[in-house]
Amino acid sequence: MPTDKKGVAVYCSSSDRLAAAYYDCARAVGRLLAENGVPLINGGGRMGLMASSTDGALEAGGTVIGVLPKFMLDRGWNHPGLTRTICTPDMHRRKETMAGMSLGAIALPGGIGTFEEMFEIITWRQLELYTGPLVICNTMGFYDKLLEFLAHVDSEHFMRPGAPAKLWRVATTPEEAVAMVLQPADTIVDDYTKGKF
Template sequence: MAISTLCVFCGSSPGHDPVHGTAARALGGALTDAGIDLVYGGGHVGLMGMVADAVLAGGGRVTGVIPQALHDLEVAHHGLTTLHVVGSMHERKAMMADLSDGFIAMPGGIGTFEELFEMWTWGQLGYHRKPVGLLNVGGFYDRLVGFIDDVVDAGFLRAAHRSMLMVEEDPAALVARMQAYEPPVIEKWIGREQR
């Protein structure tokens, strides 16, 4: 699959463990090495700022999308290639999705989780056929991945839909998998009925 832009969801905090910042910078380097531009939430703080700065330092292009309210709190990154200021979080996610050929979630909080699951759900429902990846830095997402597998075992998530979420610990390996991604053939379904 041709990938020219990837959207990265991640924390507006750096977290307590410096391994997360190291991974953010490594992901930025992996993107520029692959010739892939970054789309992200437009902030200069936390892991968001680190991955953006790493892409910029490597000569890559970075597009940020930030709601006006967060822009007004002075958390916007003003050194980006392009910065879009939108009216709401809903507009932000829709624009980020439109501008991106795939999605990666790094460690983060509930906003990162919500963005990851929404993009994965949109793929499950056939609204897009773009890859969705989880960068599992230092085992951060181990328990979540285990829970997701439990959801499959419990019959609430199909194995084909589970396979849509790629999980890797190494940024370059995840980027490479996303570049090689072939969307699975998944039957259309509504509720419990196969169509």
């Protein structure tokens, strides 16, 4: 059934060729959101970690809102069990819709599409266009090298001072990720809003 309650956007892979631990993590994230009474908002896909997160939430009696562009629905890529399906005209509107319906976001392991979604939210947070927290769930060290590179970017002063701590959080387990995303983003001191930069 439709819901107006803000949920958590979960960005993740649609691949069906991954190690079992990645699917287990996605399913646990969906289940934990459901147990906390928080709707899961994802890309609505019928495969990969998207499907696992959906299944985990539904198995725990939760609500899952899938947001898909029309061309994906036309190809039958949507998960059949979604509580609610939202059709958008294109990929850009899909991301905007997911962000607008969410109180925070979790990036699970994924490929190019997941990276693009994650970095757009990071950019929106920097510009104060998105105020919810972003949590990077570093399952099995998946994001270690990316986080190392971002630390390098920061050390070379391509980010504002202290940006990594302000723009994202890092979790290693589904439990940490859900706990972090449900903690208000303003619990981290944000000097951008204090006019220091």
